[in-house]
Amino acid sequence: MGAPSTHDHHADGLGAPAVVEVADGVFAYVQPDGSWWINNTGFLVGRSGVVAVDTCSTERRTRALLDAIGLRSPQPIRTLVNTHHHGDHTNGNSLLPEATIIGHARCRDAMLRSPIGGASAVFPGIEWGDVELSPPFVTFEDRIDLHVDELHAEVHHIGMPAHTVGDAVVWLPSASVLFTGDLVFNGGTPFVLMGSVAGALAALDRVRRFGAQTIVPGHGGVCGPEQIEVVAGYLRFVQATAEQAKAAGLSPLEAAREADLGEYAQLLDAERLAGNLHRAYAELDGAAPGDPIDVGAAFADMIAYNGGRPLRCLA
Numbered sequence: 001m002g003a004p005s006t007h008d009h010h011a012d013g014l015g016a017p018a019v020v021e022v023a024d025g026v027f028a029y030v031q032p033d034g035s036w037w038i039n040n041t042g043f044l045v046g047r048s049g050v051v052a053v054d055t056c057s058t059e060r061r062t063r064a065l066l067d068a069i070g071l072r073s074p075q076p077i078r079t080l081v082n083t084h085h086h087g088d089h090t091n092g093n094s095l096l097p098e099a100t101i102i103g104h105a106r107c108r109d110a111m112l113r114s115p116i117g118g119a120s121a122v123f124p125g126i127e128w129g130d131v132e133l134s135p136p137f138v139t140f141e142d143r144i145d146l147h148v149d150e151l152h153a154e155v156h157h158i159g160m161p162a163h164t165v166g167d168a169v170v171w172l173p174s175a176s177v178l179f180t181g182d183l184v185f186n187g188g189t190p191f192v193l194m195g196s197v198a199g200a201l202a203a204l205d206r207v208r209r210f211g212a213q214t215i216v217p218g219h220g221g222v223c224g225p226e227q228i229e230v231v232a233g234y235l236r237f238v239q240a241t242a243e244q245a246k247a248a249g250l251s252p253l254e255a256a257r258e259a260d261l262g263e264y265a266q267l268l269d270a271e272r273l274a275g276n277l278h279r280a281y282a283e284l285d286g287a288a289p290g291d292p293i294d295v296g297a298a299f300a301d302m303i304a305y306n307g308g309r310p311l312r313c314l315a
């Protein structure tokens, strides 16, 4: 077991994570403030086991998640579903050694190409802790269903590259709860550099059609379907900004600097606009959703947008 955490949630000013029971035995684990590397997870409590939805970015944060689950159920975590490959949702997977880890096939592929700590150049100072890359070893293409006693959980691939190339949602029809992963952000800037702007908009059409009353977003507080429209509005803003700025001969960074964020200025991690514009520009040049682009150049522009300072990260 790892060393006891000496981290004080009050010391970072973020407050403790919230465990929100969104339906009978269905919990959202919401970590403030939802900025870079500080994600949400969820868990479904059954009589003989727990299903977890995602882990956290660091050993410390994942152990706190496991403690919170342990307070709600003495049963083992037998199943873990990853919504996508990003390390804030998967780095802690190895701390659930008895769980069957399920994810989309392209989530697994992307994890295998993304070593833990690979982002340390952009985000120096994150203490990842004692965690090892542990990708899903049960993969699916379209859909897989889980049964937690009487609770039926549908895990759906969203159908196209969107936030990443392998995004899945967990839909609980009887409770009208949808865990969206990072297809929906609440209070943070949506981020589609590694997926597709157009694809993310199409994915939101799919998200909308579930008709969920309760949405557990990938970052930020539990919300309703209205938050889908905020994300969609932002993505259309990115597309419109890219069209105008590219026609005017501006680079993605220049476009980001000149753009008026308007209502989106209050979202956390505004510098993602520069990264999102890299993806939007590639799509204007004919790139297919999810095609590889120069992610390093996009992050360099996000740092430049921030005046050359490292990206704010409190993980």
Ligand SMILES: [Zn+2]
Binding pocket: 084, 086, 163, 182, 218
């Ligand atoms: Zn993500």
